[in-house]
Amino acid sequence: MTDWFTEKQTPHLGLTLEVKRRLFDRTGPYQRVEVMETVEFGNLLVLDGCVMVTDRDEFVYHEMIAHPALALHPNPERVLIIGGGDGGSVREAVKHEAVKSVTLVEIDQLVIDACREFFPALTASFHHPKAQVLVADGFAHLDDHPQAYDVILVDSTDPVGPAEVLFSPAFFHKVRASLRPGGFAVFQSENPFLMGGIIRKMHQDLRPLFGQVALYLALIPTYPGGHWSFTLCADQVNPAQVLPRPLSFEDSLKYYNQGIHTAAFQLPGYLRRLLAP
Amino acid sequence: MTDWFTEKQTPHLGLTLEVKRRLFDRTGPYQRVEVMETVEFGNLLVLDGCVMVTDRDEFVYHEMIAHPALALHPNPERVLIIGGGDGGSVREAVKHEAVKSVTLVEIDQLVIDACREFFPALTASFHHPKAQVLVADGFAHLDDHPQAYDVILVDSTDPVGPAEVLFSPAFFHKVRASLRPGGFAVFQSENPFLMGGIIRKMHQDLRPLFGQVALYLALIPTYPGGHWSFTLCADQVNPAQVLPRPLSFEDSLKYYNQGIHTAAFQLPGYLRRLLAP
Numbered sequence: 001m002t003d004w005f006t007e008k009q010t011p012h013l014g015l016t017l018e019v020k021r022r023l024f025d026r027t028g029p030y031q032r033v034e035v036m037e038t039v040e041f042g043n044l045l046v047l048d049g050c051v052m053v054t055d056r057d058e059f060v061y062h063e064m065i066a067h068p069a070l071a072l073h074p075n076p077e078r079v080l081i082i083g084g085g086d087g088g089s090v091r092e093a094v095k096h097e098a099v100k101s102v103t104l105v106e107i108d109q110l111v112i113d114a115c116r117e118f119f120p121a122l123t124a125s126f127h128h129p130k131a132q133v134l135v136a137d138g139f140a141h142l143d144d145h146p147q148a149y150d151v152i153l154v155d156s157t158d159p160v161g162p163a164e165v166l167f168s169p170a171f172f173h174k175v176r177a178s179l180r181p182g183g184f185a186v187f188q189s190e191n192p193f194l195m196g197g198i199i200r201k202m203h204q205d206l207r208p209l210f211g212q213v214a215l216y217l218a219l220i221p222t223y224p225g226g227h228w229s230f231t232l233c234a235d236q237v238n239p240a241q242v243l244p245r246p247l248s249f250e251d252s253l254k255y256y257n258q259g260i261h262t263a264a265f266q267l268p269g270y271l272r273r274l275l276a277p
Numbered sequence: 278m279t280d281w282f283t284e285k286q287t288p289h290l291g292l293t294l295e296v297k298r299r300l301f302d303r304t305g306p307y308q309r310v311e312v313m314e315t316v317e318f319g320n321l322l323v324l325d326g327c328v329m330v331t332d333r334d335e336f337v338y339h340e341m342i343a344h345p346a347l348a349l350h351p352n353p354e355r356v357l358i359i360g361g362g363d364g365g366s367v368r369e370a371v372k373h374e375a376v377k378s379v380t381l382v383e384i385d386q387l388v389i390d391a392c393r394e395f396f397p398a399l400t401a402s403f404h405h406p407k408a409q410v411l412v413a414d415g416f417a418h419l420d421d422h423p424q425a426y427d428v429i430l431v432d433s434t435d436p437v438g439p440a441e442v443l444f445s446p447a448f449f450h451k452v453r454a455s456l457r458p459g460g461f462a463v464f465q466s467e468n469p470f471l472m473g474g475i476i477r478k479m480h481q482d483l484r485p486l487f488g489q490v491a492l493y494l495a496l497i498p499t500y501p502g503g504h505w506s507f508t509l510c511a512d513q514v515n516p517a518q519v520l521p522r523p524l525s526f527e528d529s530l531k532y533y534n535q536g537i538h539t540a541a542f543q544l545p546g547y548l549r550r551l552l553a554p
Contacts, residue, residue, distance in 0.1 A: 004291075006293065010317055011295075011316075012294065012295035012315070012316035012317040013292075013293070013294055013295070013317045013318075014281075014292070014293040014294075015290075015291070015292060015293075016283065016290070016291040016292075016293055017289065017290055017291075018288075018289035018290070038289070039288075039289035040287055040289040040290045041290075057470070060545070191498075193334070193496070193498050194498070217496070219470070219494070219496070219502075219503065219504045219545070220503070221468075221470050221471070221502040221503055221504075223503075225496075225498040225503055226496065226497070226498055226500075226502055226503005226504055227496045227498075227503055227504060250546075251546075253546050254545065254546050254547045255545040255546055255547065256545075256546070257545070257546055257549075259543035259544070260543050260544075260545055260546075262540070262543070263539070263540030263541075263543035264540075266534075266536035266537050266539070266540035267536070267537075268337070268496070268531065268532040268533075268534070268537055269527075269528075269530050269531050269532055269533070269534055269537075270531045270532065272534075
């Protein structure tokens with residue numbers, strides 16, 4: 001008898017992973033948090049039934065949420081990450097020499113606890129001298145920190161449950177207000193093939209707030225549709241047209257590089273049409 | 278009770294699709310051929326248990342196997358497709374004005390019959406004046422047609438069963454010998470995240486035969502890992518560095534465009550290292 005975990009990515013589509021051992025399963029005030037050891041992808045973090053992180057392909061998501069904005073911003077000293085309690089985005093952000101501080105605001109202590117135990121290679125970043133970890137509400141944190149950050153990464157779960165508000169126009173306004181002049185914001189923005197409507201709505205809500213709103217893509221095998229989108233917002237710089245700063249540590253990365261940066265902003269015809277204003 | 282079809286993409290990973298109706302299930306001399314109507318992706322063609330084509334995302338595979346080579350070749354008059362009995366690759370190839378003939382060589386009549394019945398929008402291309410459909414062995418066809426084609430597309434199934442020989446060095450030699458001078462060959466080359474070893478071996482075997490061997494990627498939700506690779510081979514032109522000819526019909530395509538063409542050849546760090554000679 002083998003044990004399989006299946007994520008219903010839509011009501012009619014699922015990804016199923018063979019599980020060696022169930023390691024953690026607890027439901028806290030915000031969500032159910034599970035960790036399993038899979039045969040193919042190493043340890044797997046599941047929140048409310050959705051795949052969040054696997055040991056084997058987490059590098060794609062974390063490199064791609066962090067490096068495009070940090071390589072475009074001329075001097076990203078202060079970075080805020082909302083969500084991202086697994087620590088992967090902090091790990092990537094602290095690599096940039098220009099970055100002086102990375103503040104992580106994760107609402108759910110249970111996620112942090114589970115990841116500390118089962119994803120130590122990611123949460124090790126919490127002890128980096130540049131990193132500060134707060135268990136708090138992202139909304140309230142933004143209210144208390146106007147014009148405070150050069151780059152804000154919204155490393156949220158899907159727009160159901162605790163992260164639903166992170167897809168609301170009110171939240172986008174607060175992110176905008178917490179950016180310093182010339183700042184960049186990045187939102188994880190779901191799979192464009194299966195959830196195009198969400199992205200279209202996000203972009204409609206973000207365009208009045210930012211001069212430039214650009215979608216980019218990354219290949220993540222365990223996420224719905226096998227690829228994921230991020231939305232990069234800036235005031236003036238068109239992120240799809242500006243060349244990124246070369247990164248001194250590029251050779252140590254597993255996904256991101258200068259070629260990938262530029263390529264990621266190129267969209268297939270169906271997506272260009274979906275996002276046409 | 279709902280009905281689900283699951284493809285074991287690896288022994289430990291599966292994609293599962295809800296099925297409305299089972300439409301076709303016959304095993305012929307080469308393979309088992311199934312067609313189902315799914316809830317999320319329309320009609321689905323399954324060969325020996327593997328997802329081949331769905332109505333909803335077939336455009337990605339077919340546009341991306343055909344257009345990069347056809348947009349790079351200065352005058353692709355004669356095109357050969359080996360495999361591809363669903364007709365999607367023929368549909369794309371005949372769109373090019375320079376193309377005068379497209380020969381499809383599919384070994385399995387059963388695939389053609391099933392697709393004629395359940396994928397009429399794809400097999401309609403068989404009646405195009407430029408198209409010729411042969412039910413024959415690709416190996417033998419190549420032997421009989423030395424230096425005959427400007428572009429050869431190897432639109433095969435996975436390297437098990439009838440298509441196993443299409444991943445052999447002997448086959449690569451025959452493809453090379455059937456190209457006219459300056460010709461291009463494209464091989465579907467599996468998912469690089471899950472089946473990197475196959476691609477590495479293919480490239481090692483192809484490099485002695487062609488001056489240029491380049492991998493490119495496309496996002497295909499129903500394929501293992503959610504993305505797929507193709508290998509483009511040429512004598513002199515480095516396909517990753519030459520700009521493609523603009524296509525008059527680009528606006529009618531759903532995936533391919535000039536931006537995507539260039540972006541598709543940009544590889545993540547882990548793939549650059551996998552393919553380093």
